[in-house]
Amino acid sequence: MGGAFSGIPEADVEVPAPVLREAAGRAVRAVWLNEVDGLTFQVGAGAGREFIKWLPGHDGSEFAAEARRLEWARAYTPVPRALGYGVERHGAWLRTAGLAGESAVSPRWVADPRSAVTAIGRGLRALHDALPVRDCPFSWSVASRLAAAPTAGRVTPAQARAMLDRAPPVDTLVVCHGDPCAPNTLIDDAGQWSGHVDLGALGVADRWADLAVATWSTQWNYGPGWEDTLLDAYGIAPDPDRIAYYRQVWDVT
Known part of the structure; x- marks a missing residue:
């Protein structure tokens, strides 16, 4: 794996020993590979399924931060319950309980982009x-x-200071998802959003920090032409200046 691909793994993936240990004999399959060779595995099936994220060569600080955010956020909105995390010789892991629904970039929803993008917009607003x-x-x-x-x-x-100096005025402060790309919204069988995952960067910011990236993500996952659909579902008009700025921030951070 070279760190350039992001999506559902296209070939068999070797399951790390810590993941097998946490799975405790249950069926394990890789369901996601990110750009830095981080893997997500589904453990078990049905209502009792769990997920384990594995990040090779990391010290676990990312997963400790995500576990804290999940514990705080789940009092208010559907997000996974953190079941444990740890650091091994070759990487770090985070285990969470499953939620209802499937990723907005599962084959079913990629084939129905209007429903998927609408659910993403409504879910982000919620x-x-x-x-x-x-x-x-x-x-x-x-x-x-x-x-x-x-x-x-x-x-x-110096570049960071210059970028901060030209930040647009805050529109509305919210608690942002922090990684609002399409794969991190879950959608139920009725086409409604059912939860959010991967909240390791969750925190207070202008809502356009999320919206700029969420709309951008529709291009990567569904093709051109869906940005306004997401904003309509969220209930807001486009703001080209804030979108451009927060996409640049995303690129460098």
């Missing part, structure tokens, strides 16, 4: 409306994201 900004202990502000960007080598400190 998430933003449900999570209380005043009580949220996490930030996803431009300042906090750019402060970490130089460490990753994607932008110099």
Whole structure:
């Protein structure tokens, strides 16, 4: 695996030993591979299914942060319950309970993009409306994201300061998902959103930080022409300046 592919694995995947241990004899199959060779495995099936994320070569801090966010958010909106996380010699893992529905980029919903994109927009609006900004202990502000960007080598400190200086005024503060790409919305059999996953970056920010990326993601997953459908489902008109800005922030952070 070379770190460039993101999607449902197209070939058999070797299951890491920690995942097999946590599965405790239940059936395991890989259901997602991300750009940094992180894998998600489904364990079991039906109402009792679970999911285990595996990130090779990492210290587990990402999963510790995600577990804290899941525990906070699940009091307000459908997100997975964290069942455990840990660090092994070759990587880190996070185990969560399953939720109803399937990913918005499963074959069924890729074949029905209008329903999928509508569910994503409505789900994102419901998430933003449900999570209380005043009580949220996490930030996803431009300042906090750019402060970490130089460490990753994607932008110099001077470039980060310049980008922060030209940030547009905040439209509406919400608790953002932080990775609102299409795969992270779940959709039930009736075509309604049923939950959200992968909340490792959840935090308070302008709602356009989520909306800019969610609309962008429709291009990657369904093709051109679906951005306005998502915004209509959310209940907002396009804001080209904020969309362009927050997409640039996404690129460098």
